[in-house]
Amino acid sequence: MSDGQSLMRAAAEVARKAGDVALGYFRGGTAVDTKRDGTPVTAADREAEQVARQWLEARFPQDGILGEEFGETRPGAPRRWILDPIDGTKTFIRGVPLWGTLVAVAEGERVVAGAAYFPAVGELIVAAPGQGCFWNDQRARVSTESDVSKAVVLATDERFFRYPERGAAWRELTQRAALSRTWGDCYGYLLVATGRAEVMVDEMLSPWDAAALQPIIEEAGGVFTDWTGARTSFGGSGIATNAVLAQDVRARLGAMGSP
Structure with missing residues (x-):
């Protein structure tokens, strides 16, 4: 298995783990706080990111981590994982299922793998440069519409x-x-x-x-x-x-x- 494939699979696995944690809170009436930038955050955001970080620390202890809720760890590391535990927190709060968990792996500003998991609708899409893009294990393709x-x-x-x-x-x-x-x-x-x-x-x-x-x-x-x-x-x-x-x-x- 190539590095791209292994990182793609790891990104998908951690996205699933974090997203499933968030799903456990979905439509459960979790309290909403307001961050300094005025955006909302919930216990689901925080716990999901913590689970992702714990998983990554156990398997990639030399890598950096940048997450929306808990900032950056090891900022000088050559490789870092970039986490958004709930992309679409406002959507999540409203009970709409079109939110997702995002995980990327980057070397500098070159992203070498990415995964997006949508647990409330059962969709996962994952990709790595040169390895293709897969939506629920099937090859994903953009449309060919030119008009x-x-x-x-x-x-x-x-x-x-x-x-x-x-x-x-x-x-x-x-x-x-x-x-x-x-x-x-x-x-x-x-x-x-x-x-x-x-x-x-x-x-x-x-x-x-x-x-x-x-x-x-x-x-x-x-x-x-x-x-x-x-x-x-x-x-x-x-x-x-x-x-x-x-x-x-x-x-x-x-x-x-x-x-």
């Missing part, structure tokens, strides 16, 4: 509070698309990677939101960039598309770089 007027386009929140110009570009895109939907979080990227949607955008993404998604989209045959068009999951934003719409959509959104 924006026939595309499904998604966003987590279409209000775009921080970057109104991105919101204006997004709304123009929705007018040209066949269908636009929100309430995305990481589930929107799963839909792109599995060919059920063509575009997913977020004006703001933290590393733990984006890192697992980049190899998933790319190994499914799609394109993942930040909003400048740079191929990175550390740019603070995200645009995921199938391959044939990549240039057209980024031009419409004002993402001027070359994906």
